[in-house]
Amino acid sequence: MTDPRTEELASRLAATRERLDAALAAAGRTDEVDLVVVTKFHPVDDVIRLARLGVRDVGENRVQEAAAKVADLAAADAGLASSVRWNMVGNIQSNKATAVAGWADRVHSVHSAKVAGGLDRGRARLADERDDVPPLPVLLQLSLDGDTSRGGVSREDLPALADHVAGLAHLTLSGLMVVPPLEGDAAAHFADAAEVAEGLRRAHPGAIGFSAGMSGDIEAAIAAGSTCVRVGTAILGPRPVV
Ligand SMILES: *Cc1c(COP(=O)(O)O)cnc(C)c1O
Numbered sequence: 001m002t003d004p005r006t007e008e009l010a011s012r013l014a015a016t017r018e019r020l021d022a023a024l025a026a027a028g029r030t031d032e033v034d035l036v037v038v039t040k041f042h043p044v045d046d047v048i049r050l051a052r053l054g055v056r057d058v059g060e061n062r063v064q065e066a067a068a069k070v071a072d073l074a075a076a077d078a079g080l081a082s083s084v085r086w087n088m089v090g091n092i093q094s095n096k097a098t099a100v101a102g103w104a105d106r107v108h109s110v111h112s113a114k115v116a117g118g119l120d121r122g123r124a125r126l127a128d129e130r131d132d133v134p135p136l137p138v139l140l141q142l143s144l145d146g147d148t149s150r151g152g153v154s155r156e157d158l159p160a161l162a163d164h165v166a167g168l169a170h171l172t173l174s175g176l177m178v179v180p181p182l183e184g185d186a187a188a189h190f191a192d193a194a195e196v197a198e199g200l201r202r203a204h205p206g207a208i209g210f211s212a213g214m215s216g217d218i219e220a221a222i223a224a225g226s227t228c229v230r231v232g233t234a235i236l237g238p239r240p241v242v
Contacts (some may be wrong), residue, residue, distance in 0.1 A: 005045075005046070005049060006049045006052075006053070008237070009046065009049050009050060009053060009235065009236070010053050012234060012235045012236075012237070013037070013050070013053060013055070013235050015234075016035070016218075016231055016234050016235050017035065019218055019219070019234075020033060020035060020218060020222070020229065022219075023218055023219045023222035023223070024222055026219070026222075026223070027222050027223045029222070031227070033222065033226065033227055033228060033229060034057055034227065034228040034229070035055075035057065035228075035229055035231060036057040036058070036059040036087045036089070036211075036228060036229070036230045036231070037050055037055050037057065037058055037059065037231060037232070037235050037236070038058075038059035038060070038061070038089060038214075038230050038231060038232035038236075039058055039059065039060060039069070039232070039236060040059070040060050040061045040062060040065065040090070040232065040239065041065075041239040041240050042236050042239065042240065044068075044069045044072040044073055044076070046236060047069060047073055047084070048073065048076060048077065048080065050235075051073075051080045051081075051083060051084050052080065055084075056083065056084065056085055057084075057085050057087055057106075058084050058085070058086055058087065059086075059087040059088075059089045059108075059230050059232075060086065060087070060088060060089065060090070061088070061089050061090025061091070061109075062090055063088075063090075063092065063093075063096045063099065063100060066086065066088065066100075066103065066104075067099065067102075067103055070086055070103040085105040085106065086103055086104050086105050086106075087104070087105065087106045087107075087108060087230075088100055088104045088106070088107045088108065088109060089108045089109055089177075089211075089230055090109055090151075091109060091111070091151045092107070092109060092110075092111075092115050092118075094112065094114035094115050094117075094118055095118070096118075097114070097115045097116075097117070097118025097119045097121075097122065098118045098119070098121050098122035098125070099122065100118075100119060100122065101118070101119045101120075101121070101122025101123045101125075101126065101136055101170075102122055102125075102126065104119075104136065105136075105137075106136070106137045106138070106139075106174070107119060107136065107137075107138045107139070108138075108139045108141065108177040108211050108228075108230070109139075109141045109151060109152075109177060110138045110139065110140050110141060110161075110165065111140070111141050111143075111148065111151055111152050111153045111161075112153065112161070113161060113164050113165075116138070116161070116164060116165045116168060116171060117168070119136055119138065119170075119171060120168040120169070120170045120171050121170075123135065123136045123170035123171065124169070124170050127170060135169070135170050135171055135172040136170060136171050136172065137171075137172045137174040137209075138165060138171050138172065138173065138174060139174050139175045139176055139177040139209055139211050140153060140158060140161055140162060140165065140173075140175075140176055140177065140200070141153065141176075141177045141178070141179070142155060142158060142176055142177065142178045142193055142196055143155075144178060144180065144181055144189055144192060144193060145181045145183075147181070150179070150181075151179065152178075152179070155196055158196065158200070159199075159200075159203065162200055162203060162204055162207070163203075166204055172206065173204050173206060173207045174206070174207060174208070174209045175197065175200070175201075175207045175208055175209025175210055175211065175227070176193065176196060176197040176200050176207070176209070176210055176211070177209075177210075177211035177212070178190070178193040178211070178212050179214075180193070180212075180217070186216075186217040186220045186221075187220040187223065187224070190212055190213075190217075190220050190221050190223070190224035190226070191224050193210075193212060193224070194210065194212075194224045194225045197210040197225070208227065209227050209228055210225055210226050210227045210228070211226070211227070211228040211229075211230065212224065212226040212228070212229070213226045213228075213229035213230070213231075214229070214230055214231060214232070214233075215231050215232060215233040215234035215235075218231065218234075
């Protein structure tokens with residue numbers, strides 16, 4: 001039943017889970033960490049393969065590509081589609097936020113009140129149509145170096161954004177997300193972000209998530225307390241050029 005690509009994905013997935021387990025053991029942690037497999041630029045067939053391999057959390061970072069894959073997966077296999085949780089991890093333009101709320105099961109990259117407002121409205125619209133629409137879990141993306149052009153909210157503006165999001169009826173404030181700056185030491189950046197995450201948790205006890213760590217820095221992120229790693233390349237291989 002297995003094609004070569006499925007075998008490749010299965011072995012890279014297993015290797016990544018081993019890395020994650022080893023990192024948790026090294027950090028003396030016994031809690032569970034979410035593994036979001038980031039499938040951006042890869043075809044929906046890979047999402048199907050991963051879902052059949054038991055992957056639950058799938059991540060995408062571009063709105064149009066994600067919406068197309070969500071529709072394609074539902075059309076290909078509705079049962080499988082219902083087992084997948086779509087995570088939006090990339091930058092969202094505020095005029096696209098309402099649409100994102102239509103397919104996302106969790107959003108890691110809220111950086112402004114406008115984006116949060118759009119997600120909240122989109123979710124409200126869904127809730128008008130159906131009874132079974134839970135609030136959308138969202139994380140606030142922190143810009144550690146304050147260069148918000150790369151996404152994220154500055155640490156100065158984070159508390160006010162958190163209070164705002166916590167007041168929206170159709171969103172659940174679930175934690176903090178970070179993509180460390182390219183410059184400097186990832187471990188130091190994650191430790192810095194972990195302190196901000198702790199502050200957010202003190203102000204909003206439900207915001208327990210800390211989404212940090214990608215293919216190159218899983219270990220450093222887990223050592224700093226990440227509760228959710230977002231891994232693309234280590235599982236899917238290099239992204240196709242588009
Ligand atoms: C692409 C992406 C990832 C995965 O990166 P890899 O280095 O391929 O593991 C994680 N987070 C975000 C926000 C991404 O855009």
